[in-house]
Amino acid sequence: DTEVTQTPKHLVMGMTNKKSLKCEQHMGHRAMYWYKQKAKKPPELMFVYSYEKLSINESVPSRFSPECPNSSLLNLHLHALQPEDSALYLCASSQVLRGLYNEQFFGPGTRLTVL
């Protein structure tokens, strides 16, 4: 199984809502990533978990809250978002974080719209 799955595929939320994005992989990878991607732009790294611990936080606003309950799951909790947060949110995983050769496997993404 070389797949990263993400739910939901699409999400529409108001600025006062609380929602969560979910990501799952069963490849035994110990590094998992959240990216934000705007249309026609490259993915922007948000968070990295390595062995279930937060290793990289790219100065993301606190209205985004990541969580890694176990080695297979990654969540992104959303609260009080702004319309400019509307984007495609990609999850990825790799065998480990450090080291040269670590191909990242990407999920299909969650298309988020904030009204």
Added chain:
Amino acid sequence: AQTVTQSQPEMSVQEAETVTLSCTYDTSESDYYLFWYKQPPSRQMILVIRQEAYKQQNATENRFSVNFQKAAKSFSLKISDSQLGDAAMYFCAYKGDDKIIFGKGTRLHILP
């Protein structure tokens, strides 16, 4: 800090023809990997090809090959016999010891 530059925002190629996408990068590291990722419209990002910096031989995957010039810090992607399914956004990416750095992407159109 490492940077990745893709100078061609969009390109078009006739079906069955060959096209080359350019990528340059800047780094002070001696060991690293370079990748080309493909992201079709509304579809998943997938790895097309990878190149280890310590290998002089250019990587090849079926119709996809790279021209890796380490001294010039250049890493171009050649697609031979272009097919309609090759239409996508292509991202060049650099990986040292830490996170991946993506270029801004090149949107490739395939003309039937």
